[in-house]
Amino acid sequence: MDDRxxxxxxxxxxxxxxxxxxSAAALALGLLIALPLGVxxxxxxxxxxxxxxxxxxxxxxxxxxLLALFFPLLLLLSGLSERMLGHGFSALGFLPSLLALTxxxxxxxxxxxxxxxxxxxxxVVEAARGVGMxxxxxxxxVELPLALPVIMAGVRTAAVWTIGAAxxxxxxxxxxxxxxxxxxxxxxxxxAVLVGCAASAVLAMAVDQxxxxxxxxVGQRNRRRWVAGLxxxxxxxxxxxxxxxxxxxxxxxxxxxxxxxxxxxxxxLAELMAGQLEARGARVExxxxxxxxxxxxxxxxxxxxAYVDYSGTLWANVLGRKDNPxxxxxxxxxxxxxxxxxxxVLLAPLGFENAYALAMRRDRxxxxxxxxxxxxxxxxxxxxxxxxxxxxxxxxxxxVEQAYGLKFRARRQFQPTFMYxxxxxxxxxxxxxxxxxxxxxxxxxxLLGDPKGALPPYDAVILVSPKRAGDRRLIAxxxxxxxxxxxxxMQAANxxxxxxxxxxxxxxxxxxxxx
Amino acid sequence: MPAPNALxxxxxxxxxxDGAAVLTDASLSIAKGQFxxxxxxxxxxxxxxxxxxxxxxxxxxxxxxxxGQDVAAQPGPALRRRxxxxxxxxxxxxxxxxxxxxGITPSLLDWPAxxxxxxxxxxxxxxxxxxxxxxxxxxALSGGQRQRVGVARALAAEPSILLMDEPFGALDPVTRVAxxxxxRRLHETLGLTTVMVTHDVGEALLTADRIVVLAEGRIIxxxxxxxxxxxxxxxxxxxxxxxxxxxxxxxxxxxxxxxxAHG
Numbered sequence: 001m002d003d004r005x006x007x008x009x010x011x012x013x014x015x016x017x018x019x020x021x022x023s024a025a026a027l028a029l030g031l032l033i034a035l036p037l038g039v040x041x042x043x044x045x046x047x048x049x050x051x052x053x054x055x056x057x058x059x060x061x062x063x064x065x066l067l068a069l070f071f072p073l074l075l076l077l078s079g080l081s082e083r084m085l086g087h088g089f090s091a092l093g094f095l096p097s098l099l100a101l102t103x104x105x106x107x108x109x110x111x112x113x114x115x116x117x118x119x120x121x122x123x124v125v126e127a128a129r130g131v132g133m134x135x136x137x138x139x140x141x142v143e144l145p146l147a148l149p150v151i152m153a154g155v156r157t158a159a160v161w162t163i164g165a166a167x168x169x170x171x172x173x174x175x176x177x178x179x180x181x182x183x184x185x186x187x188x189x190x191x192a193v194l195v196g197c198a199a200s201a202v203l204a205m206a207v208d209q210x211x212x213x214x215x216x217x218v219g220q221r222n223r224r225r226w227v228a229g230l231x232x233x234x235x236x237x238x239x240x241x242x243x244x245x246x247x248x249x250x251x252x253x254x255x256x257x258x259x260x261x262x263x264x265x266x267x268x269l270a271e272l273m274a275g276q277l278e279a280r281g282a283r284v285e286x287x288x289x290x291x292x293x294x295x296x297x298x299x300x301x302x303x304x305x306a307y308v309d310y311s312g313t314l315w316a317n318v319l320g321r322k323d324n325p326x327x328x329x330x331x332x333x334x335x336x337x338x339x340x341x342x343x344x345v346l347l348a349p350l351g352f353e354n355a356y357a358l359a360m361r362r363d364r365x366x367x368x369x370x371x372x373x374x375x376x377x378x379x380x381x382x383x384x385x386x387x388x389x390x391x392x393x394x395x396x397x398x399x400v401e402q403a404y405g406l407k408f409r410a411r412r413q414f415q416p417t418f419m420y421x422x423x424x425x426x427x428x429x430x431x432x433x434x435x436x437x438x439x440x441x442x443x444x445x446x447l448l449g450d451p452k453g454a455l456p457p458y459d460a461v462i463l464v465s466p467k468r469a470g471d472r473r474l475i476a477x478x479x480x481x482x483x484x485x486x487x488x489x490m491q492a493a494n495x496x497x498x499x500x501x502x503x504x505x506x507x508x509x510x511x512x513x514x515x
Numbered sequence: 516m517p518a519p520n521a522l523x524x525x526x527x528x529x530x531x532x533d534g535a536a537v538l539t540d541a542s543l544s545i546a547k548g549q550f551x552x553x554x555x556x557x558x559x560x561x562x563x564x565x566x567x568x569x570x571x572x573x574x575x576x577x578x579x580x581x582x583g584q585d586v587a588a589q590p591g592p593a594l595r596r597r598x599x600x601x602x603x604x605x606x607x608x609x610x611x612x613x614x615x616x617x618g619i620t621p622s623l624l625d626w627p628a629x630x631x632x633x634x635x636x637x638x639x640x641x642x643x644x645x646x647x648x649x650x651x652x653x654x655a656l657s658g659g660q661r662q663r664v665g666v667a668r669a670l671a672a673e674p675s676i677l678l679m680d681e682p683f684g685a686l687d688p689v690t691r692v693a694x695x696x697x698x699r700r701l702h703e704t705l706g707l708t709t710v711m712v713t714h715d716v717g718e719a720l721l722t723a724d725r726i727v728v729l730a731e732g733r734i735i736x737x738x739x740x741x742x743x744x745x746x747x748x749x750x751x752x753x754x755x756x757x758x759x760x761x762x763x764x765x766x767x768x769x770x771x772x773x774x775x776a777h778g
Contacts, residue, residue, distance in 0.1 A: 123604035124606050124607075124608060126602065132623050132624075137623065146609065
């Protein structure tokens, strides 16, 4: 416990630094756009209606989706700029997060600026004209000062929203306090989740209080208050950003970027690859918790240099294939298909599969005499099937259901952790499982055979970006991993970071794979 | 017809709002040094007419000349800095101190700070406010004090013209009379040309030296208080307007005599 807290806190300066950098930049940009827009909106009722409706619409898009939408958009723009200007920009990480959060921060600032300005007493506005102010002087000397408390209240709301939503930038590859939350939820490392939530909550509250100090200082014409508030924000900003600056200064040439999707096995494999590179003296950056679709696009666009994906996923999602020509044929066709399509190199199958499979408790399977899916179809009519949240809507399920004519008494959906508990307690008799999941061995489960080959193969393969396709150091570091990991070893490593007691870090688990 | 020596000349002013005529063919020529009161019922168009003088309102037809110059040809802000204006609702800037409020027009004219400060002191004395009130915010003042600040603000940049829109409307009678007397005194000592809108005909008769009566957007009478009281105008609307304060005054005089007999 102490050890996990220690590990979590060691990562805090970098994650907090990025979180602050991202939130501050988004808020500053949001202010830069929304303030003038709010002033214009206050003067022109039609513009007010249009801009408030649009900003309100943005707010209704779930923030995670908004962040995810910017990645393909920027990828497209980056490609265009590469073609037209000769160099693109990174579509992963900071930029999509910044743009999405900026949009997100605009509504409260815009709304409060417009409301604050239109709320100024008309008698005072007329007096401002009457004493000979120009429109600009009236805005700066009278309307903005009088609307400032309302505007500041909007800025406070925007700041709290932005800091909260910035935790969602993790899946598009931006380091933030969200790293704790996404990884922690995945590996059930509640210490990490708590550290992430607490840090982001404390940050939001501190910023809110300091902005409140500025707001009340401005409202009461108390210079000391608002200067103190501003100074507090400045000190906090410099303090939070300094670890990033020192990291940036200490780093020489840009290193390799290793990606990972958002589950435990991916963290372990990313550490494995990073370790191989670091052992050869290379500097490695990690982009973990990428969304599943984001990861492949990122490697195809050379935003990340390498990550591990699974043959069946690439087969269906990238090549759009629905057939199943067999494990080796899928690998062979992927090797040429990905190269031709995106220039992505399928470097090395690691030797194990992380496939969808149906699992049962050993005692239950033996007493019912079920060893394969065909047995299950014959004898499973009275059983309850449990699936994770997406399983029943995936093509794998439809394929298996149709191939074997599976029938169950009931179907239930579970969050993965609870699915295994349901199996243990007998609430479910059969569950959907990933073949490399550590809990299969730990809970003594049997995976049912698939004699008809209805479930596609899911070989874990290292993919390398077009940019690094000829990079000897990377190839030399990663290709020896080919075929070195069997499913039992992977299960054990996954279990080491997933289990409730005696969790280890992903880096430590990765060491179990090279023994 | 505008007299050639008129400081302010309103020529056939018409104003139409949403198809309704608020002012029709209103012409007025005001010589330097006059104190003119615009009177009439609500909706008669007096405030609209006043606001055309400093171009807060642009007339639909007709033109306004000040010193022979068409106001429409000048930038509004520069024009308004040369004309003092006292607002019906006072309109002090709530986030500025009394001194900042009074000094606003000089600061817009880029006067040096020490000249503004000296001018603020002078004006506080002129409108009979203690100098300590300079650092206060408007919210800390009484209604009468606030309107005194309003008058001081209007006079700060040493204008030759003072426009007042119902300046004493919200004040209690005692304050009202005192402030009206002070304004008349300032008018004399500073050599101002003053135009005041009021619905209180008694106040107009006592303060101004020329009364302009408006009804339904037209000027229906324009004369001295004495001539109006003498019944120089046969228009029943004018007669009705003048009659009310005169009868009140006569009643008060009789009452005062009786009271005197008791004493």
